[in-house]
Amino acid sequence: MKITPIQVTIADLxxxxxxxxxxxxxxxxxxxxxxPAYQREFxxxxxxxxxxxxxxxKSRPLNVMYxxxxxxxxxxxxxxxxxxxxxxxxxxxxxxxxxxxxxxxxQNLTDTERDQILNYELTVYIxxxxxEEKLEWFKIINIAGETLTPQELLNATYTGTxxxxxxxxxxxxxxxxxxxxxxxxxxxxxxxxYLEKVLSWIADRDDLESGQMYMAIxxxxxxxNDLWLYFQTVINWAKMLFPKSxxxxxxxxxxxxxxxxxxxxxxxxxxxxxxxxxxxxxxxVTKNAGIIPYILSDRTKHDEKLLSIRSFSEAQKRRVxxxxxxxxxxxxxxxxxxxxxYNEMQGDHIIPWxxxxxxxxSNLQMLCQKCNNDKSNx
Numbered sequence: 001m002k003i004t005p006i007q008v009t010i011a012d013l014x015x016x017x018x019x020x021x022x023x024x025x026x027x028x029x030x031x032x033x034x035x036p037a038y039q040r041e042f043x044x045x046x047x048x049x050x051x052x053x054x055x056x057x058k059s060r061p062l063n064v065m066y067x068x069x070x071x072x073x074x075x076x077x078x079x080x081x082x083x084x085x086x087x088x089x090x091x092x093x094x095x096x097x098x099x100x101x102x103x104x105x106x107q108n109l110t111d112t113e114r115d116q117i118l119n120y121e122l123t124v125y126i127x128x129x130x131x132e133e134k135l136e137w138f139k140i141i142n143i144a145g146e147t148l149t150p151q152e153l154l155n156a157t158y159t160g161t162x163x164x165x166x167x168x169x170x171x172x173x174x175x176x177x178x179x180x181x182x183x184x185x186x187x188x189x190x191x192x193x194y195l196e197k198v199l200s201w202i203a204d205r206d207d208l209e210s211g212q213m214y215m216a217i218x219x220x221x222x223x224x225n226d227l228w229l230y231f232q233t234v235i236n237w238a239k240m241l242f243p244k245s246x247x248x249x250x251x252x253x254x255x256x257x258x259x260x261x262x263x264x265x266x267x268x269x270x271x272x273x274x275x276x277x278x279x280x281x282x283x284x285v286t287k288n289a290g291i292i293p294y295i296l297s298d299r300t301k302h303d304e305k306l307l308s309i310r311s312f313s314e315a316q317k318r319r320v321x322x323x324x325x326x327x328x329x330x331x332x333x334x335x336x337x338x339x340x341x342y343n344e345m346q347g348d349h350i351i352p353w354x355x356x357x358x359x360x361x362s363n364l365q366m367l368c369q370k371c372n373n374d375k376s377n378x
Contacts, residue, residue: 001129001137010056010087011118017088027088032067033076034084050097052086056120057099057113066137069128078127078137091117151192151199151211158215166224169231170195181235183245186252198231201256205230234259241269242276242292249276252289262296284310284359299354310359312347321345321366330371346372 008028017027025035055062065080077084089095096103099113106114127137155163170177175189177198187193199211208214218226238255245251275295279285290306297303326339345366351357367375 001127001133004126004128006124006126007121008124009118010091010120010122013084013122014088014091017092019085025085027084028075031074033070033074034088035077035081046095048082049086049089049095052083053090053097053117056087056117059116059120062122065122065124067124067126069126075126080124149191149193149196151196154212154215155192155195158212158219160219162218162221162224163215166195166227169224169228170198177231180232183247184235184238184250184253184255197254198227198234198256201234201254201260202227202230204257205260230256237263241267241272241296243269244273246276249288249292253292258293258296265296267296279307284353286310301352301354304354309353312359312364316361316364317345317347317366318342319361320347320364324366328368328371329365330367330375340368344368348372348375 013028013032015027015029019025024033026032027034052062062083063080065083066078067075067080068078070076090097091106093105093107096105096108098104099109106117109117129137155167169175171189171192171194173190175194177194178185178189181194185194185197187197189195196211199214203209203211203214206214208217218224234256237259238250238253242250272295276291279291279295280288285291285307287306287308290308294303294306297306321342326342327337328340328345331338345368348365348367349357349359350363350365353359357363
């Protein structure tokens with residue numbers, strides 16, 4: 001890949017700057033696409049944005065930026081979008097910064113201060129090569145301090161009409177996916193958390209190895225209707241079964257995976273709510289996030305692992321071990337009068353938790369490993 005360094009003043013960079021929202025962000029007298037289709041939206045926090053302007057005003061160097069050549073005299077930002085937009089928004093009078101303790105927009109600066117910013121030179125590397133070379137370079141250079149997420153890197157690889165449509169639903173502030181799934185999904189849409197999640201769900205539905213595989217198959221589809229309709233179906237199913245959202249429960253579920261596995265089973269939402277309330281009040285349940293998968297499951301001994309049922313403490317087991325005289329009650333019942341070392345025995349619920357047994361001393365017995373395994377297998 002050919003890489004050519006150039007110097008670009010902020011005055012030239014911000015000439016005819018415009019932000020058309022979904023239509024894109026442009027500058028450099030309409031010759032530079034600042035936010036191409038695969039790039040994330042502006043994510044810098046105010047402090048990071050202000051530090052960029054402070055560096056410019058103090059003539060400190062900013063990191064090298066990379067542009068990809070798209071035509072004879074046109075480019076798109078390969079790396080440096082956040083810094084470019086920070087500078088352009090300030091020159092565009094979109095926000096003030098503190099100067100000697102006072103808030104100052106660009107128009108509040110002195111002529112000398114404004115000229116100093118506009119004449120500041122940025123170092124830009126122009127990259128020319130195949131799409132594969134440019135996208136691979138995009139992955140390598142990244143942005144220091146704002147590492148791209150795995151999904152953002154995938155977006156850089158699978159650009160096209162399908163991705164643009166999918167991002168309209170899942171990848172914008174206050175996006176429609178976040179609105180309809182409020183309380184049932186968590187993450188940052190502009191860091192592609194929602195898109196990454198729904199892709200993993202639909203890949204599971206289609207028996208694909210990953211969301212990346214789904215993207216590869218559908219990259220050149222005209223739209224993302226299948227993905228969007230699937231997401232709505234999943235969330236509507238979740239809301240129908242669990243109409244009451246609970247932080248730490250409904251918003252942390254892998255709803256698509258649950259839907260794929262259980263949507264053909266019949267449930268009663270009132271019964272499910274009663275089960276949720278019962279388990280929330282159970283002191284032995286230590287993982288509330290596992291309650292929903294558990295009550296949707298067959299509720300076997302294996303499924304109880306979802307709840308992380310409270311284990312007997314070492315103190316409890318020591319007390320019962322001594323009380324039993326170091327002997328296994330099952331062995332004694334079978335005529336084997338043998339003492340075991342403490343580490344040869346395991347704590348067991350006499351009455352299983354699923355049958356109402358509690359994790360208390362009176363419901364604890366210490367069994368030898370063989371007897372405990374035999375009991376678990378029954």
